[in-house]
Amino acid sequence: MSTKVIKEESMVKQKEMIADHFKKLARAKAEGKKVVYTFVPGNLTELLLAFDCLAVHPEINALQSGMRKKSGEYIAEAERAGHSEDVCTYVKCDIGMLMKGNIGPTGEELPEPDLLLLSYTGCYTFMKWFELLRERYNCPTVMIQVPYQGDGEITPKMVEYVTRQLREVLVPKLEEVTGKKLDEARLQELLASSARSEENLVHVLESAKHRPSPIDAYFGGVYYIGPLFTSFRGTPEAEEYYQMAADEVDQRVAAGLGPVTPEGQLENERFRLVVEGPPNWTHFREFWKMFYDAGAVIVASTYTKVGGTYDRGFRHDPARPWETLAEYCLGCYTNLNLPDRVDMIADYVRDYHADGFLINSVKSCNSFSAGQLVILRHVEEKCGKPGAFIESDLVDPRYFSPSNIKNRLESYFQMLAQRKGQEVTA
Amino acid sequence: MTITSIIERCQALYDDLDLGYVKEWKAAGTDRKAVGYLPTYIPRELLWAAGCLPVGIVGGGDQLEIVKGDACFQSYICHLPRSVVELGLSGRLDCLDGMLFPATCDVIRNLSGIWKLYFPDKYVKYFDIPHNYDSAIGGEFYEDHLREILGEIELLSGHQVTDDELRDAIVLYNENRRLADAVYELRAKEPWRVPATDCYLLMRAGLVLAPDEHCAMLREYLELVRLEDRPLRDNARVLVVGAFCEQPPIDLVRALEYAGCYVVEDDFLLINRWLGDTTAETGEPIRALSEAYLKTPAETSSRYVDDDGRKGRYLVDLVRKSGAEGVVFAAPSFCDPALLDRPMLQAALDAEGIGHTAFKYSENTGQLQPIREQAGTFADTIKLWGTV
Secondary structure, three states, rough: OOOOOOOOHHHHHHHHHHHHHHHHHHOOOOOOEEEEEEEEOOOHHHHOOOOOOEEEEEHHHHHHHHHHHHHHHHHHHHOOOOOOOOOOOEEEEEEEEHHHOOOOOOOEEEOOOOEEEEEEOOOHHHHHHHHHHHHHOOEEEEEEEEEOEOOOOOOHHHHHHHHEEEEEEEHHHHHHHHOOOOOHHHHHHHHHHHHHHHHHHHHHHHHHHHOOOOOOOOOOOOHHHHHHOOOOOOOHHHHHHHHHHHHHHHHHHHHHHOOOOEEOOOOOOOOOEEOOOOOOOHHHHHHHHHHHOOEEEEEOOOHHOOOHHHHOOOOOOOOOHHHHHHHHHHHHHHHHHHHHHHHHHHHHHHHHHEEEEEEEEEEHHHHHHHHHHHHHHHHHHHHOOEEEEEEEOOOOHHHHOHHHHHHHHHHHHHHHHHHOOOOOOO | OOOOOOHHHHHHHOOOOOOHHHHHHHHOOOOEEEEEEEOOOOHHHHHHHOOOOEEEEOOOOOOOOOHHHHHOHHHHHHHHHHHHEEEEEEEEOOOOOEEEEEOHHHHHHHHHHHHHHOOOOOOEEEOOOOOOOHHHHHHHHHHHHHHHHHHHHHHHHHOOOOHHHHHHHHHHHHHHHHHHHHHHHHHHHOEEEEHHHHHHHHHOOOOOOOOOHHHHHEEEEEHOOOOOOOOEEEEEEEEEOOOOOOOOHHHHHHHHOOOOOOEEOOOOOHHOOOOOOOOOOOOOHHHHHHHHHHHHHOHHHHHOOOOOOOHHHHHHHHHHOOOOOOOEEEEOOOOOOHHHHHHHHHHHHHOOOOOOEEEEEEOOOOOHHHHHHHHHHHHHHHHOOOOO
């Protein structure tokens, strides 16, 4: 085990980018910038940037609070105010944070929104979340309904519906809020830039097909998707970041190196896994270490596709700006039906030469979790590899039980080791 | 017929998890089909016009032992989907030729995918409702979606639906909802005449009976119940909200009354009254169905409330209209729509000085005493002090 903390240049850069974004948000009101609260799945970053708006993503607030060990306190605050213990902890964490002064990860207050942009993509809770936030802010809300892929396809009618909402509802509202007319040529430039970043993101994610995998596509994947899923798609900074990440990955492949983890570089790849479901954020490092200690690397994950299924071929297309934004929203992982999710996970197991797959079922997220036990059985049947199932939560520390999860993982790794004819050392 | 025999018939339909009525209905004609649907809303007119019996599936209540269903869902998922899966995998829903899963929440949405995986030979459709209420945008999407579903139902039933047939179905369901409303209005006016359990069972029968048969039943009940001499009790008048999907066991409904509450309004089995009789009976019928949905002022948690500051206004109006003295929030455990909505609705009630209490249940809740005590205390508080 390495004891030296290793950070690649791209990791440092993405951390700086995100910190800088929060600093910009803290200065937004003073600098006259308009602020839009919106969600990661189906985010319309290019359109917001075309209006020079700054985005706040409430899920990112919540996960940042989880990583900073603040979420337990925020959730308790929301529950004291009458929010049920049964519902999404992202929502309660965000509302609790708001009730406690809306202090962002840099320690500065987040600005109030000028617009709540409810991109209703694959998560029912989003709708309630913004109905709840709307009660606390004096600003307009725009609902963009993204039809669900119930039959596993995106139809022209669905694209048209989303497109019309974007053009006829959202754009006029953004023009009203910002006082600016949309410059469609600028939007197209931003979309072209996005496509270039997306190309490199896919290159990074698909590098995990190599043995050893140079990346961890779940825990490490969070770093790789960060800029694209937050506020940087369409920017030169994102292009630079993704080029840097792609170059680093190429170097690691050439050198036969494993992924960089907080515990150091993974030297001995023993197990290759696919993971379904979001990570736990309150014990992110502890959770990751359980895999590191066993020599397990995550070669593909579904969570990293909630903000776009680029690895299935989607790229923003500047030639069709409205349709491409609609198709992007419609194609997010959380908008896929269960049979498609089964196929995607089974394809990952095959294409990334995985030994098995793991479902991290989070209590908070019915969109992900309802049906995961059925997914487990169908993926096993389809790919012939064993699955494992653990339960935790997104940001509620009460629902992360390290010993239970560790026990389950160790049993799973032992089983995998036996199947591979290896000695068990974890 | 007597009231007792009507309610006994409803009780028998409620108890029959094997859907005997559906099998008999199908056997009574050639090529008859039946299509199930989950809460909260689907336009049943499409099914009926195509010669299909719409069958509301709301789980197994407290009558079904869950074995296979529990293997599909984690402990933190509500109870309804596990009992629906149990009904499906135990063959009790084999008489259904298809299933519609409306956009009520993520769990029912994902249940549509589970159904596709478990029943690949059946017709399974996710029914997306519009949240954009502009006729030219959300309406156009919704009309296309309705036509798509109608086309699929036509293939299933082998019957091409004419506009006149669809308009006839609209007339019939308007009448059905008008009669259901009449039962509710009578209960709100004279709650001692219509016990909450009677009302519940009558509405529950509407999930399975053919609409014309259900209309006849409601008409007969309304005639007979006015002749019935039932004692007036000094109960508190309450509105129950949050139970629009997974249903409470009938004993829980009974427990509320025993605790001293007259249930004068509720959102159980909304489909029987949703949209009222507002669907236009002339003109283009698909447009009429779409417009009725887009323009209804009715709210429920699965429907987005537009950005005009009226969240909770509908509930407050319903309290005033029904003469309720307080609101009981009764939500299934782990029900995202009801539980996420609750703080907003409570705030709207607080602003109007309307008292409320809240509890959770599941469809197989057996321990009713705490709920009875809570409802009793709530009713006593209203009676003693007139406010909560």
